[in-house]
Structure formats: structure tokens, C-alpha cells
Amino acid sequence: MSLETLLRDAADGDVTFQPDDVHDRVRRWQRRRRALAGLGVIVLLAAGAAGVVALTGDDAERSIITGPSEGEPQPVPITEAALVGSRWVVDPTVEGTTVAEWIEFEADGTYTGAASCLQLGGTWALERELVLSPGPSRLPYCPLLGALAGQATLRDDGSLTFEGRIERLPVETAVLHRLDELGSPATAENLVGTWVSSAGLPITFGPELEIDGCPFGVWQVDGTGLRVSGSTEGLACPNRTHDEQSVTEAYLWVTSTSEARVVDDELLLATTAATIRLHRAGTTVTAADLTASPWLATEVGLEVLAVPRLRFDGDGSGEPQGSSFQLNAGCTTWSGTWRLAGNRVHLIVMSHAIGFCTQEQEVERGASIGLASDEVMATVDGDELVISEGAATIVFRPLGSFPAPTRAELVGPWRTPDGFAVTFEEAGGVSAEAYSCRSGGWQLDGATLLITDRGQNCTFPNTSPVFGLLAPADVLSIGLDGNRLYLTDGATVAVLDRAATPPMAPNAAEHLMIEAIADLGAEQCCAEPSHGGDDATVGFTMSGYDFLGYAAPLVGSLPPDLSDTRTLEIGAVMGEDAEGTVIAFACGGFRITLREFTALEEIPSDVLQSAATGLIRALPCAAVPDPA
Amino acid sequence: MSDRDPAQFCRDLCHQLVGSLTLYCGDRDVAEELAQDVLAKAWQRWETVGVMTSPEAWTHRTAFNLASSWGRRRSAERRANRRVGVDRPVSQPDTATNQAVRDAVASLAPRQRAVIVCRFFLTLSVQETAEVLACAEGTVKATTHQALVVLRASGLIDEPQEVTTP
Numbered sequence: 001m002s003l004e005t006l007l008r009d010a011a012d013g014d015v016t017f018q019p020d021d022v023h024d025r026v027r028r029w030q031r032r033r034r035a036l037a038g039l040g041v042i043v044l045l046a047a048g049a050a051g052v053v054a055l056t057g058d059d060a061e062r063s064i065i066t067g068p069s070e071g072e073p074q075p076v077p078i079t080e081a082a083l084v085g086s087r088w089v090v091d092p093t094v095e096g097t098t099v100a101e102w103i104e105f106e107a108d109g110t111y112t113g114a115a116s117c118l119q120l121g122g123t124w125a126l127e128r129e130l131v132l133s134p135g136p137s138r139l140p141y142c143p144l145l146g147a148l149a150g151q152a153t154l155r156d157d158g159s160l161t162f163e164g165r166i167e168r169l170p171v172e173t174a175v176l177h178r179l180d181e182l183g184s185p186a187t188a189e190n191l192v193g194t195w196v197s198s199a200g201l202p203i204t205f206g207p208e209l210e211i212d213g214c215p216f217g218v219w220q221v222d223g224t225g226l227r228v229s230g231s232t233e234g235l236a237c238p239n240r241t242h243d244e245q246s247v248t249e250a251y252l253w254v255t256s257t258s259e260a261r262v263v264d265d266e267l268l269l270a271t272t273a274a275t276i277r278l279h280r281a282g283t284t285v286t287a288a289d290l291t292a293s294p295w296l297a298t299e300v301g302l303e304v305l306a307v308p309r310l311r312f313d314g315d316g317s318g319e320p321q322g323s324s325f326q327l328n329a330g331c332t333t334w335s336g337t338w339r340l341a342g343n344r345v346h347l348i349v350m351s352h353a354i355g356f357c358t359q360e361q362e363v364e365r366g367a368s369i370g371l372a373s374d375e376v377m378a379t380v381d382g383d384e385l386v387i388s389e390g391a392a393t394i395v396f397r398p399l400g401s402f403p404a405p406t407r408a409e410l411v412g413p414w415r416t417p418d419g420f421a422v423t424f425e426e427a428g429g430v431s432a433e434a435y436s437c438r439s440g441g442w443q444l445d446g447a448t449l450l451i452t453d454r455g456q457n458c459t460f461p462n463t464s465p466v467f468g469l470l471a472p473a474d475v476l477s478i479g480l481d482g483n484r485l486y487l488t489d490g491a492t493v494a495v496l497d498r499a500a501t502p503p504m505a506p507n508a509a510e511h512l513m514i515e516a517i518a519d520l521g522a523e524q525c526c527a528e529p530s531h532g533g534d535d536a537t538v539g540f541t542m543s544g545y546d547f548l549g550y551a552a553p554l555v556g557s558l559p560p561d562l563s564d565t566r567t568l569e570i571g572a573v574m575g576e577d578a579e580g581t582v583i584a585f586a587c588g589g590f591r592i593t594l595r596e597f598t599a600l601e602e603i604p605s606d607v608l609q610s611a612a613t614g615l616i617r618a619l620p621c622a623a624v625p626d627p628a
Numbered sequence: 629m630s631d632r633d634p635a636q637f638c639r640d641l642c643h644q645l646v647g648s649l650t651l652y653c654g655d656r657d658v659a660e661e662l663a664q665d666v667l668a669k670a671w672q673r674w675e676t677v678g679v680m681t682s683p684e685a686w687t688h689r690t691a692f693n694l695a696s697s698w699g700r701r702r703s704a705e706r707r708a709n710r711r712v713g714v715d716r717p718v719s720q721p722d723t724a725t726n727q728a729v730r731d732a733v734a735s736l737a738p739r740q741r742a743v744i745v746c747r748f749f750l751t752l753s754v755q756e757t758a759e760v761l762a763c764a765e766g767t768v769k770a771t772t773h774q775a776l777v778v779l780r781a782s783g784l785i786d787e788p789q790e791v792t793t794p
Contacts (some may be wrong), residue, residue, distance in 0.1 A: 003744075003748045003779070003784075003785050004748045004749070004751065006725075006729045006784070006785075007651055007729065007733070007744075007745070007748050007749040008647075008749065009725070009726055009729070010650070010651060010725075010726040010727075010729035010730050010733075011646075011647035011648070011650045011651050011749060012647065013646070013647075013650070013656055015642060015643050015646045015660060015663075016642070017635075017638050017639045017642040017667065018664060019635065019638075021664050021668075022638070022664055022667055022668040022671055025664065025665060025668040320676050320679070320680070337676070350673075350676070350686070351686065351689050351690065353689075353761060353763055546766075546769070546770075596773070
């Protein structure tokens, strides 16, 4: 009976999709997330993290997130007085863009607003619950629109939550707060300074109003709101770096503001058609800050791969196609999307892949670093990105924050974390002594290392990431942290430690195998070459098959535990052990075995023999002794 | 926004997902519990998952990762036991062969288990398996080899296994 049939029979059974069960789980997770969001704010405040929305002691002010005093916020009756009088804004700590979603309830029973992809409008009524009836629209569906079609709940923390559903399962949720209960009104004092949109467009309230460094008139703010007296003549300013449309749009923001609120380092402008959110300059992190170079957790060591590294790509919008992150911690890699809001980075884990590790290695590395949750919040403070999960805190630093080494600091012997030697030579070459291989040349230009010549017949082992960088890469970014050197081509990060002692002597067994494989014209593959004592293991591909070669000092005869043995003409022995077919032979004082490395189907014996023949001819063997 | 109906996606995948997790965990009750968790995750994130090239691959990958988490497995087992005791009749006892198969597969290392389930139960190709497990195709091949060696040693299978898909 085939394995497929065995598995099918063993897995069979009646099962039906239970939507109610799924519904309960989603609701449970949402309640837990709201509770954790409040707890997270309290924890970050206690840690003194900068840039986090702070709870104030002033009764006249309310923070954006008011954590629960005891337990979760409790529902309260929805009244017309609670709804009317100010617009409701979607929680801006969740959104990462300048234009916030909002809705405003009018006393005449109508409502207006704006979602991410369309303008909102319709009627509202308080019956047994709040019912919104949207006006006719042929515009595309938006998540906020879906949420507004669901159940509304007003809570004693001032939040208004809408939960949309499909077949009774929650699918869209929107949490809104009254604008007039956020922060404090904009005044001449707290408005002064420069504010920046998510696209980096600056708006400065100084002696005059400046947008993108260009003058646009005068401004004042009083009890009636923000007023600007100016014109669009500033568009002709030579200092302008953003496009005309963006600058014009920003001018319209400030000239059509009906209400302005300052919430710590955020400025909220309510205009006729939109709610604009700006950040005070110097307090925000841009997407470019995060994507410029890999972030390294330098306090955590991971043997061969040296340090956990976090890489960001995209614009931080949270869209899967536009914002991706990857955290590599050795055995495990987490990946997903990321959303930037102020100086906080919301990591949404979509998958994690467990690499080729033993269970012990997994446990060990998991203890050093790990993401236990599907959504993790990181804060950025200068050159530090901090992820806190429970009691664990991981601090990352960008590679760009490490100073570039001088030429004198770079020249000399270095060693990979697993002990292989790399030397930057005074004359400009790079040698890897363990493999008698020398790359051509290198040049140092600030924080850039240029490999100028790849050298001839130089096959670097694939043991450490550094060799992958030095062989094919031309331009590397480097940074020196004490006696540790970081190198990256933007995707791969490698580490070298300054060698205080002579480099490790090459393992003769591995040297033997590497040379023979190179002479055969085969490609190394499948597993990292390994040597710990006198023996070595190397994988290689030849004739479309993957082989595993193992070399160890010959002691006594060839392995006695082979069954069904027969001696081949080349002097090797072919037999079977617990893992399959093996060819074994002696060469130059070593016992070498060759077997299949992968098996969707076994390697034909003639292919195995052919590989063994090639290897014997390539190796510096004396007369092959009688294996018996 | 995806045009696919998330409810239909869950209905279509449910049986296959429970089967995979039954083999992976060696326990059908736990597998059903975890499958509901995974489908709830897919539902909750449908705005993102629904527009992926292969929502099925994401769901299977999430299922394997979820099952690998010891803490979740234990609490799911407890919930499953409570459910079995209150709401559901006790499932029919497995045949000796089926239980032996589950035990043999469950004894594999997590990555080996996942590869065997993908290749021989879900009959995914090497490329598709690599996509589910987010690893290189070479890793899939190497892990398959190792898993088959262990299963042969356990006596579950005698001969080299041919896979129906490349």
C-alpha cells in the first residue's frame, strides 16, 4: 500500500465548517487585542519610551487611547447628544497616512464623512440601535463602509465602535473618537513649529505660513479656529521640492480648516472634506529611515548567522504588496507587512518559516529572540528600534549607525563566527586561508567596500554568509562595532570578528573533498560543508542528482556495517546501510563514503558509481587498498 | 478587495485542513480545534489573505506553524476534551493501522512531518510545498529524503515511494 493511500485513510473523517465557532474565536481575539492595546500603552509609558501618546493629568484633555481603568471599557447608551456636535475620527494611532477617515453626525439626521476610497453620506437614526443608511453610491467598497453597516457601540472611554459582519462573522471593525475630545485646541503657542505629512511635506507655522519651504501668507488661530490670509503665489518658490499638486493640496488644508487640535506630537485639521493628520517635525520616523539598511540585534549572537536582522521594504503603508518586513533569527524567519505611524512600527506577521535546524537549536535560538504574537509593535527612538514582547526586549540598530572602518582598521586577519579565516591584505586582496583561495582586490570608500576582482578558480565554501558576499558581490556596505565587522549587500548580512589568534587550521578532510568536487566541475549544494574534528561532510550536485560525500581518517577497514556488499572495479565497495545505498572507498588515508542526498526516487546505481569513479580520479589517491 | 467569498473558501478547505492537521498532530480532535483557529485567522485577515496568489498556501503554512506551537496545542487539546465531553459524541476508535500511521508521522520532526503531509497527503509538487513551507526547493527534497528514511525504519513503508506530482 502506498504512503499516499495510508495517509489518506489515516486522515479521513467527517468534518464540517463551523461558522459560529469561528465567529466566537474572532470576537475573543478582538477583545483580547483591545485589552492588550491599553496595557501596551501603560507598559511603554512606564518604560519612558519617547513619542508615545501620553496620558495627561489635565481633566480638560483626553488622550487618543484611554486605557481601561479597570477591565475593558463598558458600553453606554448611544444618545444624540453624544453623537452630534463634533466629527468622529478613526483612531489615528492605527492609521499610518495623513488623511484620516471620519464621520460627522448632523442634528437633522444626516451624516457626512470620508473613508479611504470614497466620500460618505446618508442618514442616521437611533432606534433600538444606531442605524446608518448610506446614500446611493456606485463607488468601490471600503473597510470603513463595511464597518459602518454593522453594530455600533459607544463605550465609557469615549470610543465609538462599529463592527461589520458577513454571515454574522465580524469582518470590519472601526474605532472612532470625537475630535473635540482629542488633545487640546490649537493655539498660537502649541501650533508654532513645523508639521510634516506622511509623505514628508512640511508645513511651518512661524512668522509666516510656509509650505515646503515656500511662503504662503500669514496665519492666526483663536477661538474661531485657524485662519490663513495668503495666496498660492508661493507655488512659484524656487525652494519647493514637492510637486505642485501636493503643495496646493496642503494649502487647501490649512485654508479650509474648521477645527484644529494638537495631540502631543500630532496636529489634526478638520476640513470640509477631510481630516488631516500631521506630525511635528523631528518626532517622526519616515519609511526611508527604516528601509535604508538592515537593522541588527547586536546584543544577540546566533553562531554562524551571527545576529538577528530585520529588514524593511516598501512604504510602511501596511499594504501587503507595498510594505514587507523580514526578521531572520537563524532558524526561524518571520515575514509580513508593516505599517508606520509616527515613530511606531506595527509589524503584522503573516508567516514564519522554520529553517533547517535541530530541535535543540530551535529551542535555543527561540529563547534568544522570537515573535510570539501575530501583531507586534516596535518603537523607534533615534538609532534604536525596540520590540518588546512580555518580559523580552530586543533592540535593533541600523547598520548605517556603525562607523565605517579605516583602511588600517580593515587590513588584517578576521574570522567568521564559525571559525573560518578571512584576511584583508595590505596589497588589496582578500584571502580565505582555509581553502587556499584568494580573491582579487578590494577598495574602501567610506562605508562602502568595493570588491574589484573576483579572482581565478576561486570557489569559496558556502559555510558562512560572508563568503557569499565576497565572491559575487561588488559593492558592500560595512560598519565596524568594536572588533566586529558587519557587511551587507542590502539583502544578506554577514559578520567578521577580528582574529586575535592565528586562523583555525584547515580541516584536511574537507579540503580534500572541496578540491575534488571543484576538479570534477560539480557544484556544492544541499547542506553546508561541515567539519568539527577530523572528518567532514560536503554535498554536491552532479548529473542532475544530489550527493552527500563524507570523509574521515581511515581506521581499520571500511565500514563493517554495510550489507549486501559488492566490490566494484574501481576498488570501491557498494552496499546498503540504514539510510540507503552507499559507495565507500579509501583514499590517501581517508575513508570516503558517497550516497544519495535527496530521494524522491533513488539514484540509479550506475550514476552513483559514475560519481564515485569521478571522485576517485579527482582525489590524490595512491593505489586504492583492498577494502576487505 | 478579494472577489472570493471567505465563507466558501473556508468550507472548501476545511476537510483538507483537518486531514492535514490530523496527520501532523496525530490527534483528530486537536486537529479540528486547530483548523477552526486557522480558518478564523484567514477570515479575520481576508482583506489581505484573499488577494494573495495562493490563500491556500498561506492557510496551510499557518496551520503547520500553529500546530507546532506547544502551548497552543495543549490548550486546544483541553478545549477539545471539554467539547468532546459536552457537545459531541466520542469519535469512533481508529483502526490499528490508521493509528499506527498517525503515530509514525507524528514521530517525525516538525519540518519532516509538514513535508510528508504536503507531498503525500496534499500531493503538492516540490515547488508548491516550498511555497507552503516558505523554504527552498532543495530543502523540501532533502527533508523528504530524511522523513522517508525514518518512516522506512519505523516499518510503515517498505519500498521507495513514488510521488504522483513532480
